[in-house]
Amino acid sequence: MHASHRNLIIAAIGDDSQHLSWITGSEARSFDLALVYYGDRPNAFRGEADYYFAQPGFKFPLLADALEHLGDRLDQYDYIWAPDDDLAASTEHLNRLFKIASNFQLPISQPAIAAGDVSYQVLRQQPQILLRYTGFVEVMCPLFSRDALRLVRPTFRESLSGWGLDWAWTCLVDKRRMAVIDAVGVNHTRSLGAGEAYRRFAERGITPADECRKLMHKYGLRGPRTHVRRRQLKYGTLRCEAVDLAGRPIVVGPPWWKRFGRAA
Secondary structure, eight states: OOOOOSEEEEEEEOTTOOGGGGSOSSSOOSEEEEEEEOSSSTTTTGGGOSEEEEOOSOHHHHHHHHHHHHGGGGGGOSEEEOOOTTEEOOHHHHHHHHHHHHHTTOSEEEEEEEESOOSOGGGBOOTTEEEEOOSOOOTTSOEEEHHHHHHHGGGGGSOSSOTTHHHHHTTTSOGGGOEEEEEEEEEEOSOTTOSHHHHHHHHHTOOHHHHHHHHHHHTTOOSHHHHHHHHHHHHTOOOEEEEETTSOEEEEOSOTTTOOOEEO
16 A cells, blocks of 8 residues: 555554554545554455554554654654554544544544543543643553654563553653544453453563553652542543633543533
8 A cells, every 4th residue: 555644553453453444434534554463364454554554563663663664764754553452443434533633733642542441540531622731641542743752662672561661651751742533433342451461471471560660660650649640640630731621721620520620
């Protein structure tokens, strides 16, 4: 296929990948698709990708290799989305995701989680909100600007499981502009910790929580402030600046179900 858009989706995928949902909408897509297949079937899904790579491994080291192979071709892309392969979303939703990130010049962002398991309740999709400046974006589905990707790419080989990379990123870009885009929700189709990757982690003796702790230590993310912030993200009690669907700046915070927000 011919790569021709200003946005790129790059994903490490297995045999039960949801990537077809990304490219089968009625709307013409505004992105190219790069697939890194780590399964055992030769050329599986090759015909569905603008760029195709096949090799065993884990998500972020595989993405690091693929990005190296793409080389200067990455310069044509303004935004690059790196989702897990168990996220379902329509072409229309993903086009909107790229447009909002570009309009607000977000360095790192992500779609909200509309359905399925989440590690952090703050990532749940919220009604009547365009985006929230959460200062944190999880490894499940980060969307990078070209410049932000250049800054964070060296971290992709620092954690085989990916755990802890999202916290490292908060030290490498302006976290005040990191956002969850509520106007776009994706569905998480597998339970947390239930994917094939976790079986392979166990076989390799990889403990994701240990990798996370090591990275947080490396980047100086320790102490009471970090602990409080992790709890706020986990339980959805974070109070933060946001933009509503009318484009107005507001402040949102707990409890979501009782109070939508106040004018900023």
